[in-house]
Amino acid sequence: MVVLANPPVVDQIPLLRSPGPRDSFAAVPVVDLSSPGAARTIVDACERFGFFKVVNHGVAADTMDRAESEAVRFFAQAQADKDRAGPAYPFGYGSKRIGLNGDMGWLEYLLLAVDSASLSDACTVPAAAAFRAALNEYIAAVRKVAVRVLEAMAEGLGIAAADALSAMVTEQGSDQVFRVNHYPPCPALQGLGCSATGFGEHTDPQLISVLRSNGTSGLQIALRDGAQWVSVPSDRDAFFVNVGDSLQVLTNGRFRSVKHRVVTNSLKSRVSFIYFGGPPLAQRIAPLPELLGEGEESLYREFTWGEYKKAAYKTRLGDNRLAQFEKK
Ligand code: GA4
Numbered sequence: 001m002v003v004l005a006n007p008p009v010v011d012q013i014p015l016l017r018s019p020g021p022r023d024s025f026a027a028v029p030v031v032d033l034s035s036p037g038a039a040r041t042i043v044d045a046c047e048r049f050g051f052f053k054v055v056n057h058g059v060a061a062d063t064m065d066r067a068e069s070e071a072v073r074f075f076a077q078a079q080a081d082k083d084r085a086g087p088a089y090p091f092g093y094g095s096k097r098i099g100l101n102g103d104m105g106w107l108e109y110l111l112l113a114v115d116s117a118s119l120s121d122a123c124t125v126p127a128a129a130a131f132r133a134a135l136n137e138y139i140a141a142v143r144k145v146a147v148r149v150l151e152a153m154a155e156g157l158g159i160a161a162a163d164a165l166s167a168m169v170t171e172q173g174s175d176q177v178f179r180v181n182h183y184p185p186c187p188a189l190q191g192l193g194c195s196a197t198g199f200g201e202h203t204d205p206q207l208i209s210v211l212r213s214n215g216t217s218g219l220q221i222a223l224r225d226g227a228q229w230v231s232v233p234s235d236r237d238a239f240f241v242n243v244g245d246s247l248q249v250l251t252n253g254r255f256r257s258v259k260h261r262v263v264t265n266s267l268k269s270r271v272s273f274i275y276f277g278g279p280p281l282a283q284r285i286a287p288l289p290e291l292l293g294e295g296e297e298s299l300y301r302e303f304t305w306g307e308y309k310k311a312a313y314k315t316r317l318g319d320n321r322l323a324q325f326e327k328k
Contacts, residue, residue, distance in 0.1 A: 007188045012104050013096070015194040016263050019220065025230035031241075032056045033148060042149065043156035046251075050243035050258030051221050053232075054149065054210075057239055059141045064236070067138035068214055070131040071271055075108060075182040082108065085125045092125045098199065103317040106196035106264045107183045114176035114275075117143050139178055142239070142275045143169075146210050149241055150277070157251070159290050165250070169207060169277035175305060176277060177206075183218060183262060183270040190266040198262035198270070201226070202317040204244040205308060206278035211240045216270035222259035229261070234270075245322050246279065246308065249300050252287035257322070281306030300325045 006015060029045035031038050034056040045052035075082070088094025088111050095108040113120040118136040126132060150166035159165075169176060183198040198218055213219065217234040232240065248257045264270070279285070283305045287298045303325055312321050 009188045010106065010186065010196045013106050014104075014197045014200065015189070016197055016261075018189075018193055018195045018266075019217075019229075019231040019263055023220075023229065023231045025221065025223075025232050028053050028232055030055055031149075031152075033058070033145070033152075039152040039156035042152050046153065046243050046247075046255040049221065049223070050248075050256040051232075051260070052241055053235065054145065054239040054241060055237070057145050057148075059145060059239075061237065063137050063141050064212060066134040067273060068271055070128075070134040071180050071182070071273070074110070074126060074128070074131055074180075075271075085110070085127070091123045099315075099317060100313055101316050103200055104197075105199045105262075106186055107181050107198050107262075109182065110180040112178045112180070114139055114143075114178050119178070135178070135180075138273065139275065142210050142212070142273070143176070143277075145239055146208060146275060146277045149208065149210070153247075153255075157254075157291060159288060164288060164290075165207065165247070168279040168283060171280060173280035173282075174277075175206075175279060175281060175309070176275065179274045179276070181262075181270075181272045181274070183216075183264045183272075185267050185269055186264050187266055195266065196264045198264040200317045201259050201261040203257040203259055203321070204242055204276060205246065205312045205321060206244040206276045207247045207250070208244055208277050209242040210275045210277070211242070211272055212236070212238075213240075213270060213272035216265055216268045218262045218265060218270045219272075220261050220263060226259055231263075244276070246285050246305065248322065249285050249298075249325070250288055251291055252296070253299050254291065278309075279305045281309070297327075299327060301327055 029052040031041045031052050031054050082093050085093035091113050113123040117140045147166045154164045186196045215234050215236045219232045220229045243255045243257050245257045286302050
């Protein structure tokens with residue numbers, strides 16, 4: 001067998017087969033957040049895919065556009081200036097390295113802490129006032145969408161307290177993270193049938209993630225537990241919601257956290273914003289009692305969000321992080 005080395009520019013970045021038109025996921029569930037049927041559609045999508053698209057969300061196009069153009073301006077700076085906003089951990093600018101255990105992707109990013117409805121004061125990056133203001137406006141808006149989605153989930157699941165899920169991401173001390181990703185094009189791979197991995201396959205550890213990207217596609221989700229990868233057509237006017245591991249546990253496996261990844265485009269850059277809604281570190285993550293049928297037991301050992309997060313940072317991106325908490 002002949003093993004070909006990656007072209008030097010993408011050394012250390014895993015390559016993926018370039019997606020073609022037949023990989024497109026035409027059946028992405030679409031939730032009209034202004035419709036009375038939203039709660040049912042959301043529950044159905046979370047059970048089937050752990051993933052859906054949200055339209056009629058009420059967030060002004062201006063809010064999204066401003067945040068996007070400020071992000072583009074940030075990433076267009078000289079490398080040395082961006083590096084001054086690093087390192088990425090605990091918060092700041094990062095390039096290519098993801099997490100602490102050797103994962104690499106063809107991207108650069110900002111990993112930021114959110115406190116209540118805006119960037120945490122402790123997070124001094126980004127420094128530019130215009131970028132911070134644009135991000136704060138966006139974060140306040142996307143967080144409202146996350147709350148409405150979590151309330152609709154509770155309603156659809158028949159939980160009496162409307163805020164049973166949303167309170168976990170809004171209460172004092174909730175662990176919210178915001179990420180701005182820039183996937184530059186990778187022209188060196190053009191026409192080779194393969195693409196650089198932008199962000200390798202993984203599930204998100206939190207309750208939900210709410211993503212918005214520019215018009216460049218690249219996001220893929222796994223169907224049938226990873227047997228098939230499908231490309232999600234980009235829609236810059238919509239949000240895409242992922243079920244995370246914690247929500248899988250809170251629903252005792254009824255909702256599945258979705259495996260997803262990003263494949264880079266050889267010619268166009270992709271810019272995405274992701275809000276990750278996580279609970280306070282001390283929050284116990286266990287199935288909500290109202291969701292357990294008679295005699296039904298939790299599929300998971302009990303843990304707090306803090307314990308799960310600590311364990312997650314010891315794993316590689318593609319690891320099954322929930323496996324170590326499953327009851328045998
Ligand atoms: C995936 C979801 C979020 O982007 C993130 C990621 C985090 C990181 O980039 O630092 C992790 C990854 C994410 C899961 C496992 C660990 C932690 C990289 C990694 C290998 C910010 C998060 O909360 O978990």
